[in-house]
Amino acid sequence: MKEIILDIKGISKSFYRKEALNNVSMSVYKGEVFGLLGPNGAGKTTLIRIINRIIRQDEGSVRLGGNLMTDDDVRKIGYLPEERGLYRNMTVYEHLMFLGRLKGLSKSDVNQKIDYWLDYFKINDWRKKRIEELSKGMAQKIQFIATVLHEPGLLILDEPFSGFDPVNVELIKSTLIDMKNQGRTIMLSTHNMKSVEEICDRAALIHNARKVAEGSISELREERKSGIYAVRFRGNMIAFVNALWAGFEIDDKQELGDDRFVVTVKMRNDNTFEDLLRVLLGQVKIEAAWEVLPGMQDVFIDLVQPKNESHEA
Amino acid sequence: MKHSLLIAVREWKERVRSGSFLLLSVLGPLVILGLIYLLFAFGGNSKQHWKVLIADPANIMETKILAHPDPNVEYAFADGYIELDEFRDGKRYQEYDALLEVNEKVLSNKLAFVFYRHQPDVRMQTRIQFEYERRLEEIMVKQFTDLSIADFRKIKQPMNVVFRDVYDPHDEASDLRGWVGLVFGALIFAFIFLFGMTILRSVNREKSNRIVEVVLSSVSSRELMLGKLLGIGMAAFIQFMIWVIIITTGLYLMREFVFMDMFDASNLNVQQLAIEASDKSYQESFLAAKEYNRFVELIYERIQFGNMIGFFLLFFVTGYFFYGALFAGLGATMGSESDGQQFVLPLIAVLCFSLYSGYYYMNYPESTMSTVFHYLPFTSPVVVMVKLAQGYAPGHSYEIYLSLITLIVSTFIMLGIASRLYKNGILQFGHRLKLRHLLKWLRNT
Structure with a gap:
């Protein structure tokens, strides 16, 4: 039986009168790539922020490795938000050092990891560059490195491919698959359904603050054939x-x-x-x-906009 | 706390490395030293020497003005009336700095004009007026009374009315000392405002470039805010220390090498001093000349800088955290960078109000409002500095500790309020900030 690493139970969250999440539950298994799908404004980012303890849920629980999550557990997660930024005045090295240290790594550990990742992406000569000198794609790579620097067991990536050219999208995908093969768990929120089909094992779809589907990619497609x-x-x-x-x-x-x-x-x-x-x-x-099985694009549209609804539109 | 320190160090490095920090650290105190230099240089014994031509066609003054020559003013008498154009353009008159016109009816209309080429300073004006007036007095006494000039001067002695505090009969706590306190208070607020705005902008920038969400996935919003306050505060403190070192060194060097005359009795013109001192009616101008010496004495001798700097630092640090938390909380509530502009005016108003409270205290130290200002955390850093410079009355020194405790407690309350605003506002983007947002975020735990 697969081990559940992230267990989300009955999460509800409202911002005053607006309901962001309503009784959302899902389970993420160890070593899988899990797609968190949903249209804009469905509540995905709210759920991700709750998992990362940036905001607190009104109801429900989040368990990591079987235990209720604590503030210290956040260090076991690598989080790449959708709208991410960097300190523009810092150099690449300083930035990675700062974020690595915030994740609890020692200075020498961070140095070692920085060397590894700069070598991996062949960007060693960027080390002393200021962030403001980097292009958007270059900055995205630094953000990705900052997310994985502390070798978290669980990666939560919100739109990780946005801003990358096709070559780098493939590079990031293969990196994620390598990480999965090393036993890491990855939760991926994306609108790129082709990527979901390619790298996700399972997925859940949130729509209007509720979870409307969860299962393996093949199950989800089978169900809608x-x-x-x-x-x-x-x-x-x-x-x-x-x-x-x-x-x-x-x-x-x-x-x-x-x-x-x-x-x-x-x-x-x-x-x-x-x-x-x-x-x-x-x-x-x-x-x-x-x-012929429907693609994830069709599954997504089918779940979010049922046929009779789309005809009406 | 470890996270807060990491954030503090990052903030500190960012400030300290910036060009504007270095520029302000050096230029700020140099400008202050420059102003003090100007005050000393032009408020002190003037080396100016004036030549004044007296046009007295009716020969009322009988070509006499002073029994003893004035080293600063040299008088000459002209024969007859001089046209203004002639004096202004005539070659023979170019050596004179001013023309004193004595009209024929001066003894009745008491009016005289001095036409100058370059405006004389107040002390030179006082000197010329005083010497001319004295000569006319002699003439009038002779012409209209039977008194001897000595008797007249006995009667004419100016009445000095001196206001003194019954608890401070020797005037140890002078207004001037209050002003020094106000300057200290203003310095606290200048730094608080400068670095408070830095906090506001820094929070706003982190928010608008979205790095804040990355950081918040590693630390709590409270730790982030505290780290920011600490880091920017450390930069403010370092800048302040640089100011203190440069200004203190500058004042010492001025004392030792530039303004030696002011502090060394052997450098005084004893002869002139004796003449002035022997003449009681010289007091007015003598007192005026002493004004600046009081300032010099105040700066170097009378202010208890050790005591003041100790409390200055305490109120500076606590006041910084009080206002810094407010600035951080407000910074986190902004929907866009332009929202920051909205806050500038009210924050400047708060600053002006705080400075005014210090001035108000100097003028009405015993009023109820002054007592309120002394304990109100928004104003206490200024008012306490003023009161401290003037000196607390015996048995009332507990007031300063009470004010400090009030400020510390208020700072903790402000930190609580600000961290609530920070936590609820930092991840809200793109809204137009309204009062109801602030109220909602304050209510939401």
Whole structure:
């Protein structure tokens, strides 16, 4: 059985009359990358701030490693806020030293870690640069280093990829995957659903201050599948259409060239994938066939804006 | 507390490294020394020597003015009337600094004009007026009375009315000492205001560039605020010490090398002093000349700097934390950097009110308001300095400790209020600050 490292139970928080979180519970397992998803203003940042004890919840509890969180536990977390800043007059080294020391590291430890991370990102020559001399992307890297410098067991990253170019997004992603492989737990809040699919094991979605879904990425996608299958074949498109009878409906088609097509088909009545393959056999040359699962983008939209709602809009 | 120290050291380094800190640390005391120098140089024994031409066509003064020559003023008499243009442009008159016109009816209209090329200072004006007046007195006494001039002068002796405190009959606690206290109080407020604004801007900057959330994920808002107050306070204290060292050294050097005459009796013009002292009616100008010496004496001899600096530091440190907490709390409530501008005017008003309270105390030391100002934490750092410079009445020295305790207790209350504002306001962005926000954040624990 997986060990729960972060256990959030019944968290509620209101700012005067505005409800920011309502009875939100979720569990994050040790060594996983957990996506915290939700539209703007859903309450994600409030929840993250509560976990980091920057603000206090009205109700509910947060347990870290099985114990109720204390102020000292915050040092076990590496937190990268969405809207982050740096002290512009300080040098890169001074800044990292200051934040590392605040996290309880000794001077020599911080020095060692700074050397490691500056080498890792190949930015050793930035050491004496003032923060104000850095570009936005460069500053983002320093912020990332400051977050992981004290080797926290749990990383909470709010939009960690914003501000990075695609090359650096990939670099940060691979760094996060390395960390996960080392046994660290990562909680990721992002609107980049492609990244969620790529690196998250599980996710929870908050909408209008409430948690509306939680589970593994594959579970979340499975739950929202709508009986659509894709078939890649070589042959005549008319023959393909003719082969289908009233039990199937073509959802989309894509011509690959050289009489090759990919067609997505919706099942009607009680027809199954096997029925579909059966009617097509002999009519076209099937190269591949698979069930189409919705992407996290679709899952997100489906949860936040149900279909009837979107039609009304 | 360890976190607060780390934050304090960072804040301190940031202040101390900035160019403006170094500039103000050196320039500030040099400007003050410069002002003191000007006060000494131009308030002291003037080396000015004036040549005055007296135009007395009716020969009323009989070409006489002084029995003993005045080393500072040399008089000459002109034959007949001199046109103003002639005096102004004529080559033969260029050596004269002023023309004293004695009109024919001077004995009845008591009016005379002195036309100068460069405006004489007040002491020179007093000197010329005094010497001219004395000569006319002699003439009038001779012409209109049967008295001898000596008898007339006995009658004419000026009446000095001196106001003294019954508890301080030797005038040890003079107004001048009160002024020195006020200057000390003003210095406290200048530093508090200067570094208070630094706190306000620093909190606001951290808030607007969002570093505050990163820091708050490692330390509590209370620790952050306390660290900031400590760090900026250390910078203020260091700057203050630099001021004290430079000003003290400067005053010492002035005393030893620049203004030796003022402090060494052997350098006085004994002959002139004897003439002046023997003449009782010379008192007015003599007293005026002594004014600045009282100031010199005050600076070097009469103020108990040891005692004052001890309490100055206590009130400076406590007052700094009192106001600094207020500034930090307000800084955290701002929605944008421009909100800071709104606070400048009311904060300057508080500053002016505090300085005025010191001035008010000097004028009405026994009033109820003065007692209130003495204990009110917003004003006590200034008022106590004034009262301390003047001296507490015997048996009343407990008042200073009572005022200090009141300030310390108020500082803790202010720290509590400010940390509540800080905690609730520091992560609120983009709002237009209104009073209801402050009230909400104060209520919210």
